[in-house]
Amino acid sequence: MARSGDTLSEGSVLDIFEGEDVTPPTAPGGPGGGGPARALPDEDDSRNRRRKVLALVLAFLMLVVGALVAWYLLTRKPLSQLPGVNVVATPTYKTSFFGVDKPLGVAAAADGSRVFVTHGGTTPGVTMFDRDGRILRELELPAEPAYHVPVYLTVAPDGTLWVGDRAAGAIYTFTPEGDPLSTFTPKDETVFYSPLGIAVAQDGTLYVADVLSNEPAKHRILVFAADGTLLRTLGEGMLNYPNQLQVDAAGNLYVTDSNHARFVVYDTEGKQALLTGPGAGLGDLGLPRGFAIDDRDRLFVADTTDHQVRMYTLGETLTAPPTFVAALGTQGVGDGQFNFPNGVAIDARARIYITDRENNRVQVWGF
Amino acid sequence: MSTTKRVLGGALATLVGVASALFISTAPAYADNGPHVKVSTADNVLVSELQPGRCASCHRVHTAKSTDGMLLKTDQTNLCYSCHGDGGTGAMTNVQSGIGYAGAGEVDPTTGIWTDSVRGAQVGALRGGGFDQAMIDAGAAVRAGTTSPTGATAHLIPAATTPEVTNGNHMGGQGIVWGAGAYSETPVAGTALAAGVQLECGSCHDPHGNGNYRILKAIPDFTPGTTAQKEARQVNIPDTDTKVYTTTNYWFAADTNAFLGKTSADGSAYQTNMALQGVSATDPTPISKPLLTRGTNPQPVYVDKYIANVAAWCTTCHTRYLAPSGSRSNDSGDAIYTYRHTSDHLSGGEYGANRNCMSCHVAHGSNATMGETVPVEWPGGTATSSDNRMLRVDDRGVCLLCHKV
Numbered sequence A: 001m002a003r004s005g006d007t008l009s010e011g012s013v014l015d016i017f018e019g020e021d022v023t024p025p026t027a028p029g030g031p032g033g034g035g036p037a038r039a040l041p042d043e044d045d046s047r048n049r050r051r052k053v054l055a056l057v058l059a060f061l062m063l064v065v066g067a068l069v070a071w072y073l074l075t076r077k078p079l080s081q082l083p084g085v086n087v088v089a090t091p092t093y094k095t096s097f098f099g100v101d102k103p104l105g106v107a108a109a110a111d112g113s114r115v116f117v118t119h120g121g122t123t124p125g126v127t128m129f130d131r132d133g134r135i136l137r138e139l140e141l142p143a144e145p146a147y148h149v150p151v152y153l154t155v156a157p158d159g160t161l162w163v164g165d166r167a168a169g170a171i172y173t174f175t176p177e178g179d180p181l182s183t184f185t186p187k188d189e190t191v192f193y194s195p196l197g198i199a200v201a202q203d204g205t206l207y208v209a210d211v212l213s214n215e216p217a218k219h220r221i222l223v224f225a226a227d228g229t230l231l232r233t234l235g236e237g238m239l240n241y242p243n244q245l246q247v248d249a250a251g252n253l254y255v256t257d258s259n260h261a262r263f264v265v266y267d268t269e270g271k272q273a274l275l276t277g278p279g280a281g282l283g284d285l286g287l288p289r290g291f292a293i294d295d296r297d298r299l300f301v302a303d304t305t306d307h308q309v310r311m312y313t314l315g316e317t318l319t320a321p322p323t324f325v326a327a328l329g330t331q332g333v334g335d336g337q338f339n340f341p342n343g344v345a346i347d348a349r350a351r352i353y354i355t356d357r358e359n360n361r362v363q364v365w366g367f
Numbered sequence B: 001m002s003t004t005k006r007v008l009g010g011a012l013a014t015l016v017g018v019a020s021a022l023f024i025s026t027a028p029a030y031a032d033n034g035p036h037v038k039v040s041t042a043d044n045v046l047v048s049e050l051q052p053g054r055c056a057s058c059h060r061v062h063t064a065k066s067t068d069g070m071l072l073k074t075d076q077t078n079l080c081y082s083c084h085g086d087g088g089t090g091a092m093t094n095v096q097s098g099i100g101y102a103g104a105g106e107v108d109p110t111t112g113i114w115t116d117s118v119r120g121a122q123v124g125a126l127r128g129g130g131f132d133q134a135m136i137d138a139g140a141a142v143r144a145g146t147t148s149p150t151g152a153t154a155h156l157i158p159a160a161t162t163p164e165v166t167n168g169n170h171m172g173g174q175g176i177v178w179g180a181g182a183y184s185e186t187p188v189a190g191t192a193l194a195a196g197v198q199l200e201c202g203s204c205h206d207p208h209g210n211g212n213y214r215i216l217k218a219i220p221d222f223t224p225g226t227t228a229q230k231e232a233r234q235v236n237i238p239d240t241d242t243k244v245y246t247t248t249n250y251w252f253a254a255d256t257n258a259f260l261g262k263t264s265a266d267g268s269a270y271q272t273n274m275a276l277q278g279v280s281a282t283d284p285t286p287i288s289k290p291l292l293t294r295g296t297n298p299q300p301v302y303v304d305k306y307i308a309n310v311a312a313w314c315t316t317c318h319t320r321y322l323a324p325s326g327s328r329s330n331d332s333g334d335a336i337y338t339y340r341h342t343s344d345h346l347s348g349g350e351y352g353a354n355r356n357c358m359s360c361h362v363a364h365g366s367n368a369t370m371g372e373t374v375p376v377e378w379p380g381g382t383a384t385s386s387d388n389r390m391l392r393v394d395d396r397g398v399c400l401l402c403h404k405v
Helices: A012-018 A041-075 B003-026 B052-057 B076-084 B227-233 B305-314 B398-402
Strands: A092-098 A103-108 A114-119 A125-130 A135-138 A150-155 A161-165 A170-174 A180-183 A195-200 A206-210 A220-224 A230-234 A242-247 A253-257 A262-266 A272-276 A288-293 A298-303 A308-313 A323-328 A341-346 A352-356 A361-366 B038-042 B045-049 B099-101 B123-126 B176-178 B190-192 B374-378 B381-385
Touching: A103 A352, A103 A361, A114 A150, A114 A161, A114 A341, A125 A150, A150 A195, A150 A242, A161 A195, A161 A206, A170 A195, A195 A253, A206 A242, A220 A242, A253 A288, A262 A288, A288 A352, A298 A341, A298 A352, A308 A341
Parallel strands: A103 A150, A103 A341, A195 A242, A242 A288, A288 A341
Antiparallel strands: A092 A361, A103 A114, A114 A125, A125 A135, A150 A161, A161 A170, A170 A180, A195 A206, A206 A220, A220 A230, A242 A253, A253 A262, A262 A272, A288 A298, A298 A308, A308 A323, A341 A352, A352 A361, B038 B045, B099 B123, B176 B190, B374 B381
16 A cells, blocks of 8 residues: 555556556565565556456446435435435425415425415415525416415426416416416317316426316316317316316326315326225325325325325326325424415425415425 | 024124114215215205215314314314315305305396306305405495495405404304393393303304205204204205305395295296396396395295295394394383394295395304494393494494385
8 A cells, every 4th residue: 555655656546547567666674575576467467456446446436426416416305315216205394484374285496496385364375485485475466356366386397387366267377486477368268267276287288177166066177288279178077176286297187186085197098097085094085185296206195184294105007006105294283283284395306395274384394 | 492592593683783783884874965075966956975985074083183073173163164264175165254156157137047157266255254354345335326346347345455354253252142042031131152162163054964055053052942942943944956155246135046946925936036136147236125125026026935044043042033023013021122123034925034134144254344332231231342243234234225214
């Protein structure tokens, strides 16, 4: 091993790769005695090979560490969330955002820099937070009609914010910074809705949970093309106050069928499958409202009257029942406790945002 | 038969009986018009369908958070608000703020029928007001004939005006059941709710459904008297009509569909828009007539029995307010409720319900203001109050709605 004061040429590292012998001379009186001694050729070769292997291993490890650092900086996910690592961890309470009256829906920018929360209290509206829970602004809703009840909202793949307004029967879009953009207008002017959940697919397809009718049998999912053309209607006669929606990359649509206490999925053909439903067991649903699915197929459902968020992992096939993992939280007002949780969102950092309605806050959970 | 066989037979019969009882007891009960059952419409009649899994929305057998019916929440009101509150996403009615979603449609002014596929969620004021806010245009209604200040299209007060209820917190707290008790109990005017007893949603409504209008309990909690007296006073108001909880004009007195498919006493069909009193359904101008007066319609106005029965229902608790025609000149024998304004027509006949409780009051909460304090007789004495008594109009302007001066 080289020690302090030993001479090692500047090109020694390269020499290692070139297979040159850079063994420092043995001090007089050292092992073997006598004058300067050189290692035997076989030993030199062996040593060189070990050094090469060691160097390669070190280089590989540096690459891995570098990749991890880069991955972490880019995604800011916990290391337990590495692709391919299949550890079913459960999140824990981190912090809360305050300043909202009866928060209902929540949506987060992919990087978590902006969190949007609808609130249904005395003056319903939409509040924008930064990643640390500071209120940045109250989003401006159209002056007409005068009364708004925004419930669920979503951040589209292009970063725009879409807000459903149940009372106004309208859907508004905003820039990622919360500036008003437009009101979505169906091409067919005879198509109306009173939206709860909304979802936007990668190609711009818009899904709207419509509870306009006072007959639950007429509740439905409207599917619009990006240009406002009504493509199809899903679920009529099968839903009862569908709440939050989420569409995956393949175009499958997940829905909390709230008053049926079900969580269902529609495949790209529009066929409905029940994933989990009502019951009194730990993994059963009482009154599901909002939900979120992350990129690891972990599902979080807010069961509002049970004051918990249920965590599952989706099945290997689209219609396979999810596997129940844990129930997050208990009823109460303390950290990690809920009083009627409603909306759920998750960002790319695996931070989970849960509106805690009667506690007037948004809880943030993480891994 | 040997003793052994008899014992075995008895044991087997007991086993079968117990098993049958267990099986039957686990079969879910039917419920109608409850908020947690599926409701479908057939021939304009609401029909409830079995939804056995819905129990878990509010109850847990083993993991309940409340001793009250194994509810998931200790506070019954907040549980109900999960669907019917400001944050509710499972119902058409928000009783917390007194607004409702009238559904996919509006009243056709020519037919009076609530039609589908018409623009908008039709947010409107709940007829019963609200517990925290009430979107009632209480200040404008007294000025009969004027245009509503909320404009031509807005039919309720926007939340920005903060129309908080001004009748105090009568729900969720202790108080006095005004006018409760028999006349012989004079001069006691009311019965105070016992300590620890609260007036809650479930005091008046049956969440499991019972076939009654608005799932009202036939015998509400706190109904005074003996069991026999309560049962004799119970009110059943069959609910067979499509519900319209809101109104695009607050002074629409009744569900416009209440008359659909019904036949009047003389055998003729009701006019479906009878409750509109000849006022256009799309005209936001408050009408100058009281609720369900005879109006100017050339045909006789018959009222549906349930409207008249509302008075009977309210007075299951507030017994001394039940005043038949002629009460204004007949001494009831009560020291306080001696002479009274007519408040009912239980027969539901012609012109019958033009003076029921709901003509002047709302059930949940009103934002009407009272500028004057008045002495109110109450058990043991009097007290001054500026409480609006859940009246619909500011400063008892309800009087002027009929008795225009």
